Amino acid sequence: MTRQTPIKWMGGICLLVVLLVIGSASVQTTAYAQNSPEVLGTDAQTEFWRAIRQGEQGTVSIPDKNAAQLIQSEGDNWRALRNGPLSVYGAQALIGMVLVLAIFFLFRGRIRIDHGWSGWTVQRFNEVERFGHWLLAGSFIILGLTGLNMLYGRYFLKTLIGDSAFATITAWGKIAHNYLAFAFMIALVLVFIMWVRHNFPSRTDINWLIKGGGIIGPSHPPAKKFNLGQKIIFWLVLLCGISISLTGIALLFPFQTTMFADTFALLNVFGFNLPTAVTPIQEMQYAQLWHSIVSVALIVVVIAHIYIGSIGMEGAFAAMGSGRVDLNWAKEHHSLWVEELDAAGTLNAERDSVDRLSKEEAVKDEAVKGEPAE
Amino acid sequence: MARMKFLCDAERCIECNACVTACKNEHEVPWGVNRRRVVTINDGKPGERSLSVACMHCSDAPCMAVCPVDCFFYTEQGVVLHNKDLCIGCGYCFYACPFGAPQYPQVGNFGSRGKMDKCTFCAGGAADAGSDEEFKKYGRNRLAEGKLPLCAEMCSTKALLAGDGDQVSNIYRERVVARGFGSGAWGWSKAYPGGGS
Ligand code: HEM
Ligand code: SF4
Numbered sequence: 001m002t003r004q005t006p007i008k009w010m011g012g013i014c015l016l017v018v019l020l021v022i023g024s025a026s027v028q029t030t031a032y033a034q035n036s037p038e039v040l041g042t043d044a045q046t047e048f049w050r051a052i053r054q055g056e057q058g059t060v061s062i063p064d065k066n067a068a069q070l071i072q073s074e075g076d077n078w079r080a081l082r083n084g085p086l087s088v089y090g091a092q093a094l095i096g097m098v099l100v101l102a103i104f105f106l107f108r109g110r111i112r113i114d115h116g117w118s119g120w121t122v123q124r125f126n127e128v129e130r131f132g133h134w135l136l137a138g139s140f141i142i143l144g145l146t147g148l149n150m151l152y153g154r155y156f157l158k159t160l161i162g163d164s165a166f167a168t169i170t171a172w173g174k175i176a177h178n179y180l181a182f183a184f185m186i187a188l189v190l191v192f193i194m195w196v197r198h199n200f201p202s203r204t205d206i207n208w209l210i211k212g213g214g215i216i217g218p219s220h221p222p223a224k225k226f227n228l229g230q231k232i233i234f235w236l237v238l239l240c241g242i243s244i245s246l247t248g249i250a251l252l253f254p255f256q257t258t259m260f261a262d263t264f265a266l267l268n269v270f271g272f273n274l275p276t277a278v279t280p281i282q283e284m285q286y287a288q289l290w291h292s293i294v295s296v297a298l299i300v301v302v303i304a305h306i307y308i309g310s311i312g313m314e315g316a317f318a319a320m321g322s323g324r325v326d327l328n329w330a331k332e333h334h335s336l337w338v339e340e341l342d343a344a345g346t347l348n349a350e351r352d353s354v355d356r357l358s359k360e361e362a363v364k365d366e367a368v369k370g371e372p373a374e
Numbered sequence: 375m376a377r378m379k380f381l382c383d384a385e386r387c388i389e390c391n392a393c394v395t396a397c398k399n400e401h402e403v404p405w406g407v408n409r410r411r412v413v414t415i416n417d418g419k420p421g422e423r424s425l426s427v428a429c430m431h432c433s434d435a436p437c438m439a440v441c442p443v444d445c446f447f448y449t450e451q452g453v454v455l456h457n458k459d460l461c462i463g464c465g466y467c468f469y470a471c472p473f474g475a476p477q478y479p480q481v482g483n484f485g486s487r488g489k490m491d492k493c494t495f496c497a498g499g500a501a502d503a504g505s506d507e508e509f510k511k512y513g514r515n516r517l518a519e520g521k522l523p524l525c526a527e528m529c530s531t532k533a534l535l536a537g538d539g540d541q542v543s544n545i546y547r548e549r550v551v552a553r554g555f556g557s558g559a560w561g562w563s564k565a566y567p568g569g570g571s
């Protein structure tokens with residue numbers, strides 16, 4: 001999948017440079033020329049050509065002044081990183097996460113509601129919250145798939161569907177990626193405003209962590225509206241999402257941002273020693289790398305999030321589906337939240353619209369659900 | 375089979391930009407796109423030298439390695455061409471290219487840059503040789519007509535050489551031997567006594 005043979009294209013450079021090194025022996029030897037014009041082959045002008053090889057800027061008469069650089073080698077580092085570690089480790093992480101989840105599912109199976117369905121539901125997320133979530137999730141999935149297609153499509157999809165079908169899909173994918181980016185950014189803001197107050201660390205998180213979130217074993221550590229695992233997802237999505245958005249904007253408006261020069265300068269204040277003279281093309285290379293590194297990392301995290309919100313846990317999907325969760329599920333996974341609602345008198349349990357239980361069973365469970373609505 | 379190569383002799387290039395103009399005219403390249411450019415180092419100073427650059431048609435080309443739609447290909451003569459029907463204008467080939475060869479009809483505007491354009495070594499592109507379609511998308515296919523790239527053909531000082539790599543280096547080697555080597559060489563310093571300083 002990777003091509004790491006810079007030696008070969010250096011053939012191109014060699015023609016430009018090496019041959020010219022031999023041939024241009026008189027460049028800048030004006031001092032010699034003046035003093036002893038008869039001397040031959042005294043100076044190969046290595047300095048002159050080395051400078052060019054290392055990115056020396058000349059002048060051009062065309063409007064694009066960036067074209068004055070004869071050779072930029074950073075592109076080769078960029079290529080080596082993107083086609084090398086980024087692609088390889090990225091693929092390993094993505095496949096690895098799917099495998100880990102598959103193995104977990106095989107051994108642990110679906111996490112059931114221990115006390116079974118109660119037949120009563122409580123509101124967990126309202127319409128606005130669910131809209132925000134699905135705007136984020138929907139845009140994320142399409143951004144993720146179209147982005148991964150940019151990175152890996154030519155190795156898989158292209159071989160399956162052929163050159164032109166693949167190019168058409170990728171071109172549309174790029175357009176989708178460019179525009180859905182804004183839906184993603186809006187959703188990120190929405191989600192932040194809606195949920196940040198539930199996501200500050202609290203004391204219960206420590207206990208939750210010690211009990212391992214109750215993933216293994218039957219015990220369910222108490223939690224408020226969001227447990228520590230959910231809080232971690234929240235902050236990861238938020239921080240990585242912002243980072244992805246910023247680098248994405250740099251990619252959308254090529255050669256117009258100085259994000260990495262600024263970031264490096266800021267980091268240098270804290271003792272780093274990063275280059276602050278970043279050329280426009282290097283800005284793009286850094287932006288592309290960081291955008292995809294953080295994206296792939298976040299996709300890996302979100303795959304686990306999707307798993308636990310769907311097949312991984314009974315009763316979890318309803319929270320974002322209908323917005324109402326089963327009371328027993330709520331009591332097991334977010335006991336403190338249920339208590340808070342109960343104390344505030346806003347529990348408002350209703351009969352489950354999905355008839356999972358017979359009427360008698362549901363009535364029998366009245367004790368479980370506490371004070372019903374109305 | 376010949377392996378096509380460019381060579382620019384910095385001892386001869388006089389920065390006349392004829393190659394640039396010839397290229398633009400031959401292929402009817404749009405404004406803002408420069409398949410070839412002339413870069414001057416130490417402009418106006420002692421030791422000033424100019425070089426004409428375009429796509430160097432690399433072996434194992436970086437552009438080819440990073441293209442998300444994998445639209446580059448080699449001709450039998452080692453010329454690097456690409457298929458504009460497949461290109462999505464992502465700009466990655468430009469990030470990877472050591473020589474700044476790939477060009478775009480527009481930069482910016484929401485990441486839409488149009489199809490990439492670059493030097494074809496006057497070998498056309500992914501369309502029937504000599505067809506109208508080929509000319510519109512890629513420019514003239516002079517190689518198919520048995521001619522070499524116009525930039526080099528035009529070059530008044532023959533600084534820019536284009537053609538089979540073996541022949542190009544033979545010409546160059548002969549030239550180096552004939553004009554001497556180093557500061558006493560025939561050429562610049564003879565034309566401008568005092569080394570041009
Ligand atoms: C939020 C705003 C975002 C913006 C403005 C944005 C913009 C871009 C742009 C301009 C590109 C370059 C390719 C192209 O021209 O289409 C790109 C590539 C990519 N994006 Fe995004 N994107 C965003 C969000 C995301 C998200 C959420 C993900 C992942 C879930 C993602 C994953 C990727 C990946 C994997 C690539 C391909 C990198 C490669 O080919 O090496 N992006 N993005
Ligand atoms: S476009 Fe650049 S990387 Fe590609 S073959 Fe030409 S010089 Fe090499």
Ligand code: SF4
Pocket residue numbers: 437440441442443444445456460461462463464465466467468476489490
């Ligand atoms: S701009 Fe076109 S040719 Fe260049 S890497 Fe992108 S798709 Fe390939």
